[in-house]
Amino acid sequence: MRFPPLSRRAVLKGLGTAMALPWLEAMAPAAGLARRPGGKVAPTRMAYLYVPNGAHMPGWTPEQLGDDFTLPRVLEPLDPFKQQLLVLSGLAQDTARAHGDGGGDHARSMACFLTGVHPVKTNGADIRAGVSVDQVAAAKMGHHTRLPSLELGVDPSAQSGNCDSGYSCAYSSNISWRSPTQPVPKEINPRLVFERLFGDDSPDRLTERRRRYNRSILDLVSEDARRLHGRLGVDDRRKVDEYLGAVREIERRLVMAEQRRTEEVERPDDLVKPEGVPKDNQDHLRLMLDMLVLAFQTDQTRIATMVFANEGSNKSYNWIDVPEGHHSLSHHQGDAEKQEKIARINRYHVEQLSYFLGRLKEIPEGDGSLLDHSMIVYGSGIGDGNRHNHNELPIVLAGGGCGRIRTGRHLRYDEDTPLNNLFLAMLDRMDTPVDELGDSTGRLDRLDG
Template identity: 40%
Template sequence: MSAYLTTRRTMLRGLGVAMALPWLESLQVWGQEAGTTAVKGEAPVRFAALFSGNGFHRDHWWAKGAGKSMELGPVLEPLNEFRERLLFIQGLYNEEALKGNIHSSQTGNILSGAPLESGGGIRSGISIDQMLAKHYGQTTKVPSLVLGCEKSNPSVHKNYSMLYSSHISWSSPTTPTPLEVYPALAFDRLFRQNASKSDQSVLDAVLGDAKDLRRGISRSDKQKLDEYLNSVREVEQRIERAGQRGELQGWRPALDKPNIPRPADGIPQDIADHMRLMCDILVLAFQTDSTRLCTLKLNNDHSSLRFPNLGVDYMIHHLLSHQESDDWLKVNQFFLKQVAYVARKLDAIQEGSRTALDNSIIMYCSSMLTGSHDATKLPVVILGRGGGKLKTGRVLDYLDKPNRKMCSLYLSLMDKYGLNLDQFGDSTERLAEI
C-alpha cells in the first residue's frame, strides 16, 4: 500500500470543502481512535434516534415471535423485511415523564430520563446522543447531527415549555441541541468547511482529489467510490430542484433567505419530500463518516403536521392521534416507511463483511404508546446489530420485570460504544438481554 494511502486522512478535499470517505477495504484506516472500541480496519458503529410524537394506533402496534417467523402488527408492516435485524421492545418507561403535564413532560426527557423544570423554565438532562457525542463523536467532522422536520414551538402548554415537545436532543440540562430543519444547511454542515454563499457543487470541488485516490484503490473500491459520489450528486441535485420549485425545503447557501416566506404555522410545504431528504442526509452522513451520531425528529409531540400526500389533510397530527381510525393507521405507517427507508439505504452500503445497517443501532421511539397520552409503556424498535454487538430478531417485554427503565436501555446501548457509565438518568442498572 502506498505511503499516500497509509498516511492520508479519510477525506476528499477541495476549495472550502472536506468530504469524508465511505469505508474502503483498500484503506482500512478507520478504528482504534481515541474514545472508540472499533477494531482496526472495521467500519465504525453508528447510532441514530428517530422520533415521532403522539404514539400509534392502539390496536396495531405489536409484534410476536422471533426471526423470520416474527409477526408485526399493521403499524410495523413497513419493517417486515428487517424482522431478523429488529428488536421490538415493550414495557419501558421514564418515571419523570409521568409527572408534570402531557406532551412536554413526555418528550423533553425521552432520551435522558431527567426531571423537567416547570413554570415555563428550561431544564432537562443531557440526552444519550450527546453523551455519546462527547465520548465517541470527537473523531468525526460533525460530533452529532440533529435534524428535524417541524419547527420548534416556543410557547407554554399547561405550565411547561413546548420546547420540551420540540427537542429530544439536549447538549446540557439547559440547552436543547440546535435543530436543523433545512436539508440544504444540514448538507452543508457535513461537507462545507465554512457556511458561505457558493454556487459550486460540493462534489465538483473534490473531483481532483477523488481522481488521485482512484489510482491506488482496488476495482471493487473504485465501484464503491463511484456509487458514493453518485449518491452525493443525487442529493445535491434534489436540493437544487427543490430550490427551483420555490419550496421552503430547497433553501440553499446561495440565497440570503428562502425565496418564499416560511408558512406561518411552520409546516413544510411538502412533508414527504422533506422527510425523505432528511433521511437521505442521515444515511449520507453515516456513509461518509462525517458523523456517527444522529437524531431525526420526524415531527414534534403535539404536532401540527398535516398529510395531504396521504389524503389526510382534514386534521393535524395531534388531533388525529386521538382517533383510532384508518387514517391514523395510514399516518403511522407513513412514519414507519421513513424508518424502513433509512434501514434499506444503510443495508445497501457494504462495509467489509457487514452492511452499514449491521454497523448501526437505529432506535425509533415515541413519547407515548397511544394518542391517549399513555407514557407508562413506551414504544421502542431498534434496527441494526451494532457491529455484531446486538442480538436481533427478538421481541422483549419488560412490563412485568423489576427493571423497565428507558435509561437502563441507554446504559446498555452506550456500552456498545465503549461508554461505560455507572448511572444515566434515573438508572444504575443495565437492561437485561440487551
C-alpha cells in the same frame, strides 16, 4: 506502485470544499474504531428517531414473542428488515408522567425521552431537564469525528413560549440536551446540513461560491477524485463511484425541492422559511434521513437524533387521505375511524424508517453494512395518544451494533421497565459506559441473546 494507507479522515478538496470519504479497504485503522468479528474494523453508530403523539398500539405490537413473530400493520413496512430488528414491548418513561405537575404530557414526553429526567414545569427562561443519552456519548467519543453529534428534524426548535399546559416550547421541540439547561436545537434545512457535511468553509460562503460558478460540489473536487482513483483497488473505486453518485443524486433532489418551493410560494409566511426546506413532507424527511446516512457513511459523526415532527404536532397528512390534524386524531376516544387514520399516519412514518434502514443496509462497510454497524432506536414518548400513557411505549431497535445485538425478535419486558435501561445498554455497546442515566435501574438484558 504500493501506496501508504489512507487516513480515515481523508477528504476530497477543492474551492472551499472538504468532502469526506466513506470507509475504504485502503484506509488504515483509525482512532476510535474497534476490531469486530471477522477481523475487520468498523465504528459503531447510534441514532434516535422520534415520532410524536404515540401510536395505534393494536397495529404496532406483534402478537407473538421471540423470533417467530409477524409484524402487524403499522410495522409491516419493516418486514424486509425483520431480521435486523428488535421490537421492544413493556418499556416506559415514568418521568414523563405528571408527578403532581398536571397537564403537559406532550412536552414532558419529548423532554425526557432521551434523558429520563422529569422537566421543570415552566414557560420561562428557567427550563431544566437532563443530559440526553446522545450527548452523554458525544461528550465521551465525539473527538473521534468532525461532528460530535448531529441533530436533525423537520419542524423548527423553539427555546421559549408556552406550548403545552404551562410547559416551555423548548421541551416539546427539542429532544437532545447538552446540559440540564441547554437543549441542542435541530437543523431542519437539508441544504444547510449538506453544506455543513461537505463545506471546508462556512455554509453561507460555500453556497455563494458554488452559485457564482454554477457548479456541483462534485465538480469542485473532481481533480482530487481523479487522483484518488489512481491509488485505489477495484472494489474501492466502485465504492467511491457509488458514493459520489449518491451525493450527486441528493444534490439533484435538493435543487428540485428548492425549485418547487419557489414555484409554490403562496403565502407571505412562506417567504420567511429557510431556503432549501422542501414543501413536501416525504421529500423533507427523506432528504434529512439521506443526510444522516451520508454523515454515518463518511464517519463525520457516529451519534445523531432525528425528529419526524415536534411533540403535540397537529400536522395534517392529506397525501395519505388524512386531512385532520395528527394531535386532534390522537384523542380518538375509541372512535374506530379516527384510530384507522392514526394507524395510517403511524404506518407512513414507519415507511420513512424503512427507507432509512434500506439506505443503511445497501452501503457495504468492512465485513457488513452500515446497518450492521448501527443501533437505530425509533419510537415515541407516549403509548396511546388518547390515554397519554407513558408505559407500553412503541419502541423498535434496528441494526446489529457491530455484532453485539441479536436481532430478529420481539421481546417483552416487565411492566414499567425504564426506557433508559435500553440506553445504558447501548452506551456500553458504544464503548462509552456510564453507571446511570436519568431514572435507569440497570442495563436492559437479552439484547445479545
